[in-house]
Amino acid sequence: MEIPYYPGCTLKTTAKNFDDSAFAVYKKLGIELKELPRWNCCGTVYSLTSDDLMHHLAPIRNLIRVEEQGADQVVTLCSMCYNTLAQSNLRIQQNEEERDKLNEFMYKEKVKYDGKVKVLHGLTVLRDMVGYDKIKSQIKKPLDGLKVAAYYGCLLLRPKEVCIDDPESPTIMEDLIRTTGAEAVPFPYANECCCSYETVSNKDIVIERTRMITQSAQAYGADVIITSCPLCEFNLDNRQKEVRKKYPDHVDIPVLYYTQLLGKALGLPLKSLRFDLNYINPRELFK
Amino acid sequence: MSNEKSVMERIAEANKPVTAGVDEKDIKHWVTIRIMGKAYRVPSDLTILTAMEFAGYRFVRGVGCRQGFCGACGTVYRKEGEYKLKTGLACQTRVEDGMYLVQIPFSPAQKAIYDIKKERYNVSTILKYYPEVAKCVSCNTCTKACPQDIEVMDYVQAALRGNYEKVAETSFDCIRCGLCAMRCPAEIVQYDIGQLGRRMYGRYGMDKPDHLKIRLKELEEKKFDPELDKLEKATKEELVKFYAAREREKD
Ligand code: SF4
Ligand code: SF4
Numbered sequence: 353m354e355i356p357y358y359p360g361c362t363l364k365t366t367a368k369n370f371d372d373s374a375f376a377v378y379k380k381l382g383i384e385l386k387e388l389p390r391w392n393c394c395g396t397v398y399s400l401t402s403d404d405l406m407h408h409l410a411p412i413r414n415l416i417r418v419e420e421q422g423a424d425q426v427v428t429l430c431s432m433c434y435n436t437l438a439q440s441n442l443r444i445q446q447n448e449e450e451r452d453k454l455n456e457f458m459y460k461e462k463v464k465y466d467g468k469v470k471v472l473h474g475l476t477v478l479r480d481m482v483g484y485d486k487i488k489s490q491i492k493k494p495l496d497g498l499k500v501a502a503y504y505g506c507l508l509l510r511p512k513e514v515c516i517d518d519p520e521s522p523t524i525m526e527d528l529i530r531t532t533g534a535e536a537v538p539f540p541y542a543n544e545c546c547c548s549y550e551t552v553s554n555k556d557i558v559i560e561r562t563r564m565i566t567q568s569a570q571a572y573g574a575d576v577i578i579t580s581c582p583l584c585e586f587n588l589d590n591r592q593k594e595v596r597k598k599y600p601d602h603v604d605i606p607v608l609y610y611t612q613l614l615g616k617a618l619g620l621p622l623k624s625l626r627f628d629l630n631y632i633n634p635r636e637l638f639k
Numbered sequence: 640m641s642n643e644k645s646v647m648e649r650i651a652e653a654n655k656p657v658t659a660g661v662d663e664k665d666i667k668h669w670v671t672i673r674i675m676g677k678a679y680r681v682p683s684d685l686t687i688l689t690a691m692e693f694a695g696y697r698f699v700r701g702v703g704c705r706q707g708f709c710g711a712c713g714t715v716y717r718k719e720g721e722y723k724l725k726t727g728l729a730c731q732t733r734v735e736d737g738m739y740l741v742q743i744p745f746s747p748a749q750k751a752i753y754d755i756k757k758e759r760y761n762v763s764t765i766l767k768y769y770p771e772v773a774k775c776v777s778c779n780t781c782t783k784a785c786p787q788d789i790e791v792m793d794y795v796q797a798a799l800r801g802n803y804e805k806v807a808e809t810s811f812d813c814i815r816c817g818l819c820a821m822r823c824p825a826e827i828v829q830y831d832i833g834q835l836g837r838r839m840y841g842r843y844g845m846d847k848p849d850h851l852k853i854r855l856k857e858l859e860e861k862k863f864d865p866e867l868d869k870l871e872k873a874t875k876e877e878l879v880k881f882y883a884a885r886e887r888e889k890d
């Protein structure tokens with residue numbers, strides 16, 4: 353089965369390991385991620401300002417690109433892209449006046465967007481379209497004994513209108529972890545913000561958050577953390593370097609995209625999972 | 640010397656306003672355009688550029704090739720009764736009745752200085768020199784403004800994800816007229832990004848063509864040195880003779 357795929361800028365640049373591993377994993381599970389031939393930045397952050405329509409052009413234009421393919425759904429993997437696309441879509445579905453304004457502004461587009469495209473996240477595709485039983489049946493290298501903490505962050509869960517699971521106690525990633533034979537270890541900071549773009553201008557606050565989140569996961573026994581957001585991944589993974597500098601007793605914990613973990617259990621070649629691009633080397637985990 | 644006209648003479652001729660040497664009473668079709676607000680009646684088969692000259696403007700800057708290649712003659716206009724702001728090259732756009740126009744022959748920009756040999760072939764180079772590219776809101780205004788029909792937004796977006804091949808291919812026909820940059824709400828200078836993209840792709844992305852490899856090898860083997868020596872040692876009279884007998888394409 354083919355699904356139109358919106359990668360987003362980060363998966364084509366610094367999160368190539370997410371893009372490559374996802375491509376291999378979904379393919380193995382019978383889903384062809386078909387990258388849209390034309391797309392633009394998702395807009396990065398959903399604009400909350402009530403009269404700021406300009407920032408909804410980018411997400412809505414991408415949904416027009418989906419319709420141009422004759423499709424009515426699109427899957428994306430980056431939590432941020434998902435959140436921005438899904439929220440703008442919802443806004444346009446609920447507000448006819450804004451929808452007309454945006455369409456009028458984009459008068460060069462052949463498609464007038466009516467809000468019909470469904471925005472899916474890669475995790476719900478695994479749960480709802482592939483099914484955990486099927487995944488389980490395809491596991492070649494069960495990750496027995498591995499303890500995995502699922503880090504959701506904010507953007508998969510909030511606001512609840514676009515949440516991919518229960519906004520307070522999600523289990524979608526834990527359920528996925530269990531299909532691989534690994535043990536899912538819940539931890540209290542799974543839904544806490546990593547402080548996102550503060551990483552550019554206010555690195556210190558991110559260092560503190562990263563320390564709190566990674567150490568909490570370790571305290572609950574985790575060997576590795578998984579996520580679906582390139583910015584969370586960067587903060588939790590790369591920023592451990594600064595955590596270590598500030599707190600010499602810090603012990604590193606690898607951070608992976610959920611697709612990398614799943615790919616490993618599916619027995620996919622290491623090359624396609626691109627562990628070389630993760631900052632903390634996760635290869636030790638699988639020895 | 641033949642009696643045929645030289646290339647330069649022929650270009651000059653082709654560029655003469657169609658009205659040159661024609662008595663005004665013989666011109667049948669006239670339109671009214673407004674240049675910076677002032678109305679002028681001009682023959683309807685002129686371009687904006689020749690119409691402005693007809694109206695008495697003399698260009699020292701803001702014109703170059705007169706052929707749609709140099710990008711010096713960017714113009715914005717509106718037509719009476721239409722709200723849309725249009726853009727075009729003055730030398731390529733025919734006047735229409737009711738045009739209100741002004742030329743934007745120059746667009747100020749901060750062009751980055753870089754040593755292409757020292758840059759990394761990934762998105763970081765774009766972001767280092769033109770970080771504002773990340774502010775693109777995908778409004779597509781640049782594309783609407785482009786007189787070359789380039790998908791300008793698409794190459795800006797390709798730059799944002801470090802896809803130099805796409806930047807180079809999409810921006811290839813850019814003539815740096817600057818109209819896109821003048822319209823961009825994110826204050827991006829698209830044409831400079833396109834140029835950096837083409838240079839990066841040329842240096843790091845493209846396959847080296849076979850003929851280049853062959854020619855480099857020939858140079859290393861000093862294949863052309865004897866001919867160069869011959870030229871270096873030639874007298875002026877000999878050089879004139881060589882020049883007249885040179886291999887050349889037909890005009
Ligand atoms: S891309 Fe911009 S500078 Fe280049 S030709 Fe088009 S409008 Fe002019
Ligand atoms: S005009 Fe500027 S902001 Fe709009 S699409 Fe073009 S580059 Fe992006």
Ligand code: FES
Binds near residue numbers: 702704709728731
């Ligand atoms: S004068 Fe060169 S493009 Fe118009």
